[in-house]
């Protein structure tokens with residue numbers, strides 16, 4: 237198969253859909269890989285590395301789309317890319333269709349096959365192509381939180397781990413799923429005092445069994461949250477209710493109970509956020525302040541650490557890319573229920589019920 241890897245042109249997206257190592261796995265199976273010039277540059281992968289792995293480098297995005305049958309990328313196509321996608325293409329990337337009607341309609345009109353990373357689903361209901369990005373965002377939330385706690389950037393001026401003779405900071409983590417667990421682990425590693433909350437007892441038991449002593453698990457309730465926000469220095473929002481908007485666990489009135497310079501990081505911003513005062517921000521301007529509380533709510537946190545994120549993402553996408561290249565989308569989706577769940581739009585039809593419902597459009601079984 238002919239596989240194309242274009243440069244990501246969405247604002248501030250520095251990841252790339254395939255590493256040289258992925259290219260090597262495909263070319264050794266006799267597939268042709270066309271990588272756009274400098275596509276991997278911001279992730280630390282250079283054209284020479286791709287060439288050594290067997291790829292051909294093409295100068296423009298138009299050439300990549302023209303040469304390829306399957307496009308492997310990271311973010312959903314933006315308007316400029318809509319017309320590049322043709323009926324013979326299989327496009328394998330994050331789409332997040334339910335949040336964009338224009339994108340959905342454009343992909344229906346393109347008549348291409350769109351397989352969305354975010355809906356590829358393993359038998360146990362987990363989402364294997366989302367997990368690595370939650371791992372990155374969870375770990376990064378503490379790194380960012382620690383930075384914004386510094387006084388020159390309006391934080392409380394507290395070091396997460398304290399020093400001998402001075403107590404560490406208190407970190408409250410809401411949600412003990414992938415994001416929350418990784419956040420708690422990082423905060424604990426830096427020596428902070430960590431409270432992690434969830435409503436899922438299985439998740440809390442796992443935390444309790446596996447985390448060091450400076451991590452305390454507690455059932456999530458408004459009462460408990462109100463109790464801890466009064467003296468928390470850093471609060472991480474990592475809750476998710478599948479298929480629904482995030483619950484508003486911290487309301488605007490609660491900000492007044494927090495100390496000035498408290499930092500709140502809402503990782504769940506992409507699902508509407510779990511703090512009432514959350515609004516999406518970008519890496520260019522990641523924070524804003526309301527009632528003296530520093531809000532950080534960047535919707536694509538992994539984009540800031542493209543080297544780690546690209547490798548984490550492509551580690552999990554590559555087996556599916558190989559399967560699609562070897563078998564073609566129809567056979568591959570027949571033999572893999574996980575991949576079949578990734579089918580969102582096929583030859584002009586929406587085949588994922590929730591997406592059709594989101595925009596009152598016609599749904600058809602794949």
Ligand SMILES: NC(=O)c1ccc[n+]([C@@H]2O[C@H](COP(=O)([O-])OP(=O)(O)OC[C@H]3O[C@@H](n4cnc5c(N)ncnc54)[C@H](O)[C@@H]3O)[C@@H](O)[C@H]2O)c1
Nearest residue numbers: 369370373411413414415434436456475476504535536537
């Ligand atoms: N901003 C970013 O760049 C970025 C990156 C990756 C993931 N995310 C988002 O982070 C969020 C969390 O992702 P995840 O992979 O950790 O999900 P997950 O499903 O692994 O974990 C979510 C957890 O929230 C818990 N929860 C639900 N209601 C709760 C409540 N009322 N109180 C406490 N806990 C509650 C669930 O029981 C679950 O354990 C998602 O919205 C995801 O899209 C954002």
